[in-house]
Amino acid sequence: MSDKENSSVLPNRMLAVFCAPSRYVQGVNATSELGEVLTAMGLTGPALIVASDRVETALGPVWAGTLGRAGIPYVVHRFHGECTQTEINAGAAAARAAGSATVIGAGGGKALDASRAIAAECGLHTVNCPTLASSDAPCSALSVVYTDDGSFDRYLFYRRNPDLVLVDTSIIARAPERYLVGGMGDALATWFEARTVIEARQPNQLQGATTRTAEALAKLCYETLLADGPAALAAVRAASVTPALERIVEANTLLSGLGFESGGLAIAHSVHNGLTMAPATHQYLHGEKVAFGLLVQLVVEGRPQSEFTEVVRFSREVGLPTSLAEVGLADAGIDMLRSIAERTVAPGETAHHEPFAVSADMILDGIRAADSVARSIQ
Numbered sequence: 001m002s003d004k005e006n007s008s009v010l011p012n013r014m015l016a017v018f019c020a021p022s023r024y025v026q027g028v029n030a031t032s033e034l035g036e037v038l039t040a041m042g043l044t045g046p047a048l049i050v051a052s053d054r055v056e057t058a059l060g061p062v063w064a065g066t067l068g069r070a071g072i073p074y075v076v077h078r079f080h081g082e083c084t085q086t087e088i089n090a091g092a093a094a095a096r097a098a099g100s101a102t103v104i105g106a107g108g109g110k111a112l113d114a115s116r117a118i119a120a121e122c123g124l125h126t127v128n129c130p131t132l133a134s135s136d137a138p139c140s141a142l143s144v145v146y147t148d149d150g151s152f153d154r155y156l157f158y159r160r161n162p163d164l165v166l167v168d169t170s171i172i173a174r175a176p177e178r179y180l181v182g183g184m185g186d187a188l189a190t191w192f193e194a195r196t197v198i199e200a201r202q203p204n205q206l207q208g209a210t211t212r213t214a215e216a217l218a219k220l221c222y223e224t225l226l227a228d229g230p231a232a233l234a235a236v237r238a239a240s241v242t243p244a245l246e247r248i249v250e251a252n253t254l255l256s257g258l259g260f261e262s263g264g265l266a267i268a269h270s271v272h273n274g275l276t277m278a279p280a281t282h283q284y285l286h287g288e289k290v291a292f293g294l295l296v297q298l299v300v301e302g303r304p305q306s307e308f309t310e311v312v313r314f315s316r317e318v319g320l321p322t323s324l325a326e327v328g329l330a331d332a333g334i335d336m337l338r339s340i341a342e343r344t345v346a347p348g349e350t351a352h353h354e355p356f357a358v359s360a361d362m363i364l365d366g367i368r369a370a371d372s373v374a375r376s377i378q
Contacts, residue, residue: 017208018262021128021139021162024254028241030168031062031129035070038102043125043163045072048100050091050115052079055107055131058171074104083113084148091118100124102163108179109135109286113143117156126162131171133249134179135186135286138165139257142205144286152276152343157205169241169249177236178285178319183252184229185287185320188311189294190256191222193350194263196301200355204264211262218259224251226310229318267297267344267358267366270351274344274363278336280328284321291320292327295370300362301354312374322374324367338364 025037038044049056049063056076067074077094080087095103095118102125105115112128119126128138137144141158172180195218197203198210224247232248235241260269271293275281281289298308312322321327329336341363345351351358 014203014209016211017204017206018211018214018258019141019161019206020258020262021165023163024139024165024167026167026169026246026250026253028168028170030166031059031171032066034063034104034129034166035066035068035072037164037166038067038072038127039070041164043127044101045074046098046100047072047074047102047104047127048091048095048098048118048124049074049076049104049106050079050111050118051076051106052081052111055079055111059106059131075100079107079111079114081110082146082148082150083110083117083143084146085153086148087114088117088121088145091115092121095119095122095124102127104129106131108132109137110144110146112138113145116141116158116162117143117145120156120158127164127166128162129166129168130253131168132175132179133167133172133183133252135183136190136253136256136260138162138167138253140205140261142261146276150276150279150282152273165253167249167253169246172249173236173241173245174239175236177233180233180236180248180252181319182285182287183256184225184248184318185285185289185291185315187221187225187252187256187287188315188320189268189290189297190259190263191218192294192297193266193268193353194218194259196266196297196355197264197353200353202264202353202355205261210264214259214262217255218263221251221255221259224248224255226314229314233318264353265350266353267300267351267363268293270344270349271296271340271363271367273346273349274340274342275327275329277339277343278329278332280332284327288321289327291315292322292324292370295322295374296363296366299370299373300358300366308373309377312377324371337367341367
């Protein structure tokens, strides 16, 4: 291939980049094997476990058993619910005081974001043990940091992905169903955002071109959601682990995690960041806001109505929001919507990965139109 032909495939000779955690482990009662897996990977203590009171109460006896058998000493550092710089600083201080070699995050996406940030700050090994399948954060080499008042602050990017991601589906099966659904919302956007990045020849989250592997994983993520989402939701309602639930947990966590990071992000996640400007949206999960952001993306991109309808109908079937009212903005005035739109297109946002220039006016129109068109679908 000539240099000219090669540059048409990878503009500016951008290298294709793909990343993933060193090891991914998933299954029933996986937590009871944490110590064994750490030992097999050569990950040692002392360990700092970053977890909330609730998670420690539920898993403390299991940690004592599995880490005790492996001879890995540990201390638990309390996570207070939000990944902020204040939380990161406190965790880093605790890790240094304990002489930690490994940071183990246990909980939802924000706890894992904080634990990865703490590990990166101290140059330690990173282990993620999600207790919810609520986002694709566990596999990634980045964290979303919020301000103390709950607004989006910034992304933190790390040199490498977690050493280990261990997912216990027996825990996820007993968690409130809303978290599994929220994870499906986050995963729902993965294929559509990766497709946009590929078509626009924009960089992924690693500032490289998207591999065919990432593209295939992102598409498989969407196909898995459509095939297994409702059945997985039924399994959680019965507090049962089924093959459909295992597949959706993998889609929410691994397929979406690899797909978004190595595939790339576009308007959907930027709309999420914009929505955090409205205090009324703070009670909604990351994936719930991303799901609505995806509808905005499909409208702004001018995608076929059949595609928009398919996404809306799936979202309704599993309980994801498809309107402004369902993300707390039923009474939002034009000034609030404009502030959301302006935040969506802030410099550095992934909304600018589209193949055309994206303005606040376009996003404002897209928000209003997505809300209206979705509500018209039967």
